[in-house]
């Protein structure tokens with residue numbers, strides 16, 4: 001049995017430990033905010049946090065998250081997350097929206113670790129998140145805007 | 155079904171006229187829904203033989219007892235923001251409060267929800283959603299407003315002229331106020347106005363301003379938005395398809411023994427399109443796929459490699475071709491000319507590669523077929539479903555979902571991925587089947603932007619004039635070989651020459667001709683269709699002529715844009731906003747391109763930097779756009795940004811290639827859409843206009859390729875004639 005915390009709740013998993021975290025969360029926990037885009041850790045649509053670090057859940061076997069804290073878009077609670085979501089809404093970053101849970105998860109993790117990233121650092125942290133609608137211009141602006149907002153809060 | 159709607163080679167002005175005529179050809183109808191509220195609709199006036207329309211009722215607005223106003227969206231939202239745009243049009247004319255506005259997708263019912271640019275068909279494409287709905291929804295909103303004013307006048311026993319509506323609040327000079335919901339019963343009993351008075355643009359409070367937030371931002375930033383991937387129904391099973399490895403291949407034999415031994419795998423069988431695997435989950439179905447052994451019959455398949463296709467395209471280009479435009483005598487002028495310039499271009503197949511790999515949920519029994527998917531052309535899906543199930547069209551029900559991107563891919567003449575789902579669901583009656591293509595299935599599944607070969611030749615004279623232009627294009631038809639082949643009116647499919655034949659520059663001898671290449675690789679419209687390749691060829695070639703004539707490329711364009719004010723205006727604005735012509739260091743350059751597609755005029759200037767290792771960076775793009783009246787300016791900007799970045803990714807890194815007929819690319823490790831690290835700064839300027847609104851989903855894309863290539867020309871001794879460019883010059 002594999003136990004871990006999902007969005008603050010303890011879960012016990014008894015199936016195949018090789019099952020990717022994404023499909024367990026989506027199919028069995030019915031949390032569908034995390035998306036499937038490539039299945040090979042190349043697009044970031046499935047991004048979740050494991051102990052605060054972004055991971056690609058499509059390529060993370062459930063055994064890897066044993067005893068860990070997993071957070072999905074549905075379970076985001078930090079100040080950084082709120083600032084990111086607010087900035088995303090203020091700037092209307094989304095288009096089709098399909099990649100955006102992943103974008104927001106990566107951006108939140110970035111700001112939690114680096115409250116004032118420059119463009120270079122944003123590129124570095126967000127490069128794994130593809131957006132075919134190519135909303136990158138606003139992704140970048142929204143991260144700066146969230147950072148500014150967070151700086152004011154402290 | 156008329157498919158010419160998806161590209162705009164021939165329609166242009168006809169549509170604008172149609173759009174403006176609407177007010178005289180529509181009627182308004184209202185009804186109450188017990189306990190729910192009231193609906194207002196606008197639909198084509200019943201004329202001649204359309205008796206069946208009498209039962210139809212154009213429901214566009216639903217005002218509910220909880221005082222929400224829901225706009226029924228007849229188009230698919232695949233990111234272009236049409237749910238916001240259409241909702242805003244109604245909110246404006248109704249003078250509703252933005253907070254009370256809601257939206258919901260319409261069912262498939264072309265008697266009420268047809269695309270007015272497509273005749274009797276419902277659907278989304280050709281950047282037409284706002285353009286065709288503009289008058290229709292304004293009328294619906296204005297009619298609803300009239301009814302609320304009349305209802306309030308009755309209830310309060312005052313004169314209607316003394317009643318105003320502001321942000322959803324109905325008020326009388328005496329101080330009486332009320333919400334829409336209080337007047338529903340009365341309003342629904344009043345005869346709707348047949349010529350509702352529309353606002354003047356100067357009276358708009360919402361449209362044309364930045365006060366319209368995207369209505370879908372909250373759900374799309376919290377993970378709450380639902381796509382086909384998220385459809386869940388009692389007893390639902392997952393399915394994957396193993397398609398032939400080459401286009402035109404067929405299943406010869408299947409060995410499913412090992413695959414069936416996997417727990418949770420339910421059924422494996424051949425369909426007309428490959429081998430289907432049904433399992434309890436997508437993950438299990440994919441495991442079964444790895445264990446499956448299939449032998450294929452490729453005797454009728456397309457097995458050429460890309461190199462061979464290029465050879466065949468080039469030899470075809472040598473043969474005489476039928477013209478789609480032929481002014482003066484280009485061929486003779488070129489023969490006699492003292493100075494000619496020639497350039498050939500090669501552009502690859504491109505994948506749509508939407509972030510949501512193609513998918514569809516279907517449930518079939520002998521009475522009905524339900525389809526949950528995101529489709530740009532539900533009418534095709536309905537027709538295909540009807541054929542595959544033997545059920546009448548009225549027993550096919552399409553439940554439209556949000557699309558995780560599409561760019562044309564979810565409008566398929568043979569409904570490929572929808573067919574997959576139905577063919578499987580048919581074998582498992584009453585069980586909802588979620589068919590999910592993997593990224594690899596999506597990448598290898600065909601329906602690409604066709605590859606194309608362009609042969610260009612022009613004559614210039616000593617006065618610095620371009621006296622002849624000949625553009626020959628070899629590419630694949632989008633319609634030939636589909637059920638819609640009969641709709642090709644000219645000698646070749648007009649999608650091939652789209653944007654090339656309508657070149658705006660005054661050149662006395664001008665010819666555009668082409669060939670349809672016969673290739674077994676299925677192709678499709680890809681964001682901006684023929685313009686994707688033709689704008690690159692024409693605008694890069696034009697710059698080459700300016701280069702040869704030693705003329706400033708913007709000045710030469712302006713000189714040859716005679717009486718084409720909308721073109722000239724966007725170009726002049728781009729010149730001004732981009733600081734065109736300022737002195738640049740040796741490692742920096744600017745390039746320009748101008749193109750109209752879907753009745754929208756766009757100019758772009760790209761600023762690039764050459765790095766020491768010969769790699770380059772696109773630093774900034776200045777984009778100017780004339781799309782008529784900009785209904786939702788921020789979404790216009792977003793569509794320009796997205797079009798530019800998607801187009802930039804394509805010219806830098808994207809290509810689909812074939813080896814013995816097999817697609818060589820698999821996933822995002824060998825097919826490369828733009829990522830954030832290559833994203834330039836973008837500045838969008840919208841030309842002020844009171845003309846009818848035109849599309850913005852596609853027109854931002856065509857100019858970016860040539861603008862970047864024209865900038866990079868400074869660092870090379872010849873133009874970039876092959877795409878993608880890669881990361882070095």
Ligand code: FES
Nearest residue numbers: 037038041044058
């Ligand atoms: S689906 Fe996980 S990275 Fe693409």
Ligand code: FES
Nearest residue numbers: 096097131132133
């Ligand atoms: S918003 Fe569509 S893929 Fe990112």
